[in-house]
Amino acid sequence: MEIGVLAVQGDFAEHIAILRRIGADTREVRLPEQLEALDGLIIPGGESTTLSRLMSIYNLREPVAEMVAEGRPVWGTCAGMIMLANEITEQDPVPLGLMDISVQRNAFGRQVDSFEQPLRISPLDPEPYNCIFIRAPVVIRVGSKVDVLASLDDGRPVAVRQDNLLATSFHPELTRDTRVHQYFVGLAKNNSSATSMR
Numbered sequence: 001m002e003i004g005v006l007a008v009q010g011d012f013a014e015h016i017a018i019l020r021r022i023g024a025d026t027r028e029v030r031l032p033e034q035l036e037a038l039d040g041l042i043i044p045g046g047e048s049t050t051l052s053r054l055m056s057i058y059n060l061r062e063p064v065a066e067m068v069a070e071g072r073p074v075w076g077t078c079a080g081m082i083m084l085a086n087e088i089t090e091q092d093p094v095p096l097g098l099m100d101i102s103v104q105r106n107a108f109g110r111q112v113d114s115f116e117q118p119l120r121i122s123p124l125d126p127e128p129y130n131c132i133f134i135r136a137p138v139v140i141r142v143g144s145k146v147d148v149l150a151s152l153d154d155g156r157p158v159a160v161r162q163d164n165l166l167a168t169s170f171h172p173e174l175t176r177d178t179r180v181h182q183y184f185v186g187l188a189k190n191n192s193s194a195t196s197m198r
């Protein structure tokens with residue numbers, strides 16, 4: 001079981017630390033060949049316009065899309081969610097277009113408007129999860145194949161899943177609560193055991 005973390009920009013080190021803490025092997029991914037044989041990939045938070053440019057320069061767009069088409073789980077947090085979307089409300093960045101959601105960037109304002117909010121995340125146990133929002137995006141449309149896992153009190157979705165794709169507006173890598181990482185590693189384990197039985 002090895003989970004890659006896209007390490008071209010953003011808070012990849014925090015994801016790696018939490019994955020290690022829960023006993024998953026990890027790999028920093030900067031080049032397309034580093035995606036080979038991974039059981040899952042995390043696209044971290046950061047700045048999606050930069051992430052978008054660097055993913056093009058390093059030729060990572062197609063291989064990540066192939067990974068998703070093969071059924072391997074990919075999880076985007078914050079800027080990573082923006083990258084997974086089919087559609088965003090601005091021209092820049094150019095998302096990967098892998099998940100049937102529309103996303104609005106910086107939906108809560110500037111850095112100073114960052115906040116924490118305990119929310120129930122449906123596949124986890126009922127204990128609320130402390131969600132950290134930092135210049136976070138929000139989902140403004142979900143396609144028919146998308147499950148909403150968590151929403152704000154006003155109903156706007158902030159955690160969504162479509163088959164092997166997971167996206168969260170908030171930053172589980174900045175908390176001590178490992179439950180969302182454990183959930184993602186569980187998706188990767190299920191997929192790799194299903195694939196090895198084929």
Ligand code: GLN
Pocket residue numbers: 044045046047048049077078079080082105106134135136137
């Ligand atoms: N506001 C950033 C963007 O649009 C995302 C912020 C984050 O990842 N914490 O890319």
